[in-house]
Amino acid sequence: MMKPTCQQVNYWLLLMLVGIQPVHALRITEAWQLALVNDPEFQSAIQASQASQEQESIGLSALLPKVTYDYQKSYNDSRVTSGNRSLERQYGSYVSSLSLHQPLLDYESWSVYQQGAAGAEQAKQLMRDQQQRLLLRLFRAYTAVLYHAELIELIELVEHQQRVFTEHYQLNQRLYQAGEGTLTDILETEARLNLASAEKIAAQNNLDLSLQDLELIIGTEVKIAELTPLLKKSGLGQSESNSYQDWLSLAIKHNAQLLAQNHSIEIAKHEIEKQRAGYFPRAAFIASYRNTYSDGESNYRQRYDTGAVGIQISVPIFSGGGTSAAIRRAQAQYQQAINGKDLQYNEIRKQLRKHYNLLNSSRAKISAYQLAEQTQKTLIVATKSSVQGGERIKPDVLNAELQLRTVQRDLSEARYSAVSAWLELHYYAGLVDGKVLQQLASLFERR
Template sequence: MGVLRVALLTLCCVGAPAAQALGVLDAYDLALRNDPTFQAAIEERAAGEEQRIIGRAGLLPSLSWNYNNSRNESEVTQADVSKDRDYRSYASTLTLQQPLLDYEAYARLRQGAAQALFADERFRSKSQELAVRLLGAYSQALLAQERIELSRAQKRAYAERLQLNQRLLQGGEGTRTDLLETKARLSLAQAEEIEALDVQDVALRDLQAIVGQPLQIEELDPLVRQFDIQPLQPNRFESWRDLAIAHNPELASEQHALSIAEYEVERKRAGHFPKVSLYASSRQTRSDSESTYNQKYDTNSVGVQVSLPLFAGGSVSASTRQAARQLSQAQFELDAKTASTLTELRKQFNLNTSGAARISAYEMAVESATALVTATQKSVRGGERVNLDVLDAEQQLFSARRDLADARHAYLLARIQLKYYAGLLDDRDLQALAGYFQPVG
C-alpha cells in the first residue's frame, strides 16, 4: 500500500498543470474575445451599419394604419329644441405613401452610407489599436521585470561593496565616507526596485484588463537575448506618408465624418424644397363627426400630395448655417488629425531607422561598462582609484543595461506602431513580432 501511495502521489505531481504560458499571439487571441474596448468597437460598428437602412428608409414606401373608437355624448339644439345624443363612433384609415421628390430623404440616404463607412473605419482602427495596446502592456510588464532584476543585481553588487567597505574600515584601510557613499547608492537601488515593482503591477493590471484573465509575470514570454533587426521597407519616409494618407483608418474615418457633415448641410437646406409623394388610402368611418351622425363611409383614395414649406420662423436658415459651421469644423479636425498622424508616423519611422544603431550602441556600452567595472576594481586595489570610482562605474554599467532594455522594447513597439499609423497592421505583423519573444519553458 505504501508503494502504491507513493506511485499515486508521483503521478499526481507529474500530471499537475504547470503555470500556463501566455505568448503574444495567445494574448492577442484572448484580447479579441475579452477586451471590453474592442467589444465596444464591435457593437459600435454593428450600430453604424444600421445607418444604411435608416438612410434608405426615407425613399421607400411607408404604410400606416390609424384607428380610433370613441363613445360620445352630445347635446344638439335645433330651433330651440334640444336633443341628447349618446352614440359610438369609429374611424379606420390605412395609408400607403411613396415619396417621388424628397431631397431631404436623398441627402439622408447618402449620409447614412457615409455613417456606415465611418463605423467601418472606426472598427478597423480599433482592431489595429488593440494589437498596439496589447503589445504596449505586454512589453511594459516585461520591461519592468528587467528593471526589477537589474535593481536587484545592483543591490547585490552594492551590498557586497558595503561589506568590503566595512571590513576595510574595521581594518583601518577604509574611510567612513566610502561606507556612506555605498549606503546611499544601495538605498537608491532599493528605491528603483520599488518603483519598477509599482510600474509592473500597473502594466500587469492593464494586460489583465485586455486579455480578461489574471496573470503572473512568469507566464509572459521574455524577449530573446539577440534578435535580428530587419531593414525597413520601404526605406523612405515619403513612401510611408503616402501609405498613411491612403490607408490610415483614423484619417479615413475623418474623411467620412467630413462627408457626413456635407450631407447634413444638404439635408438642412432641403427644408426650403418642396416634397412630392404618391399616396393611396382606404378609410372606413361611422359617425366620425356631428355632420356624419349615424352615417357610415367606406372611401378609397389615390392621389399625389405636394408639400411646400413657406416659412418656419427662420429655423431652416439657422439650421443650414449651423450645419455649414459644423462642416468647417470637420474640415479643420481632419487637417489637425492628418498633421498629428504624420508627426507620429515620422517619430516611429525615425525610431525604426535608428533602432538597430541604438541597440548596437547600447550593447557596446554594456560591454565597455562591464570592462570598466573590472578595471576600476583592480585600480582601487592598486591604490590608483577610490571607492567612489567603483560606484560610478557600476552605476554606469546598470544604466547601460537599463537603456539597452528600454531600446529593445521601444524598437518593437515602434515597429508595430509604424504599421499602425500607416494603416497596414495585420496578423502577419503580429506573427513576425512574436518571433522576438522566447517561449516560456
C-alpha cells in the first residue's frame, strides 16, 4: 500500500479544518439589525414618517411673521406728448422694498397648525407600528425558513415513506402475482408513493421561497446553517396569566394603530374648524419700507423713501356657498374617521381573540404531541422486538418510524404556532419593544 505524500497529508488536513470551521450564527437579533437598515418597506416608512412630521412646522409657519424683500430695476424708453410738443425720455428706475406681515387673528392658520401637530403625532405612532410590524415580518420569514428546513430534514421522513411504500408495493405485486393479493392494494400503495414524492418537491419549493423572503427583508444572502433553531422546551409565556380582557385593555392603551386613529380623528376635527374659519375676519400687523427712483412717469427723476406700519383687516362677506359646502364635507370626513377607528378596534379585538386562542391551543397541542412522541418511541422499540421474534415484519418498523416523524413534524408546527401567537398578542397589544425582542431571542438556541 502506498504511503501518502506530505503534500497530500497537508491537503487532507486543510479539508478537515475547513469542514470543522464554525458557521457564523445569524441570530434573530442580528437579523433584526440588518432588517432595520435593509428592508425596503421599512425604509419607505421612515421617509413617509419624516415627511409627515414636517406638517407641524409647515402649520406653524403660517402663524409666524413673513419678511419679504423685493427689488426691481429697469430701463425705460418713453415719449411724452403735450399738445403739439413731444419729448423723448430714456431713463433708469428701480424699486426696493422690505415688508413684514405678522398674523394677529387668523383662525384658519391656527387650525392648520393644530392639524399639523396632530399629523406629526400620528406619524410617530404609524412609524412605531411599522417598526413592530417589521419584527413580525422578520420573525415569520425567519421561522418559515427554520420550519421548512426541518421539513427538508424530514425528507428523511419522505425517504422512509418511499422505502416503506416501495417495499409494500413490491410485496403487493408478489402477492398479486401469487394470487394472494389484490390490484386495489397495489394501486393504493402506488398512490401513497407518488404522494410522498410530491410532498418532497413541495417542501423544497417552500424552503426556497421562505429563504427568498428572509433575504429580501435583511438584504443579504442567508444559509440555513446560519440560523439559530427554536428551543425544544422554551416554557414560552407559562408565567403569563393575562386574560383576553387584559390583552384588550393593553391594546386600547398602547396599540399604535388605535392611537394613530385617535390622531386621525383629531385631524378631521381641526379640518372642520379650518373650514369654519371662512366665516371669520382676519387681522394682521404689516410694516414696510420702500426706496424708489423714477418708478412712474409722474415721479420722473424723483426719489422716495417711504416707511409704513399698520393693521390689515379682511372680512369675508360671500363665498358663493363654498364655505358651507366645505364645512359639510369636513364633517362627513370626521364621521368617517370615527367609523374608521371603530373598524380598527373591531379588527384588533378579532385578532387578539384569534391569537389568544391559538396560543392556548398550541400549548395544549405541544403537551399532547410530546406525550405522543414518547409513546411512539416506545412503540418503535416494541415493534423492533416483535420483528426479532417473528411476530412483525420490517415494514411495520418503518411505518412506526414514519408515524414518529409525523408526530415530530406536528410538534414542531405547534411550537412555531405558539411563539407566533405569543408575538402577535404583544403586537396587537402595542407592547413589542426591545424587551420583547430579547425575550424572543432567548427562545432560540445559540450555536
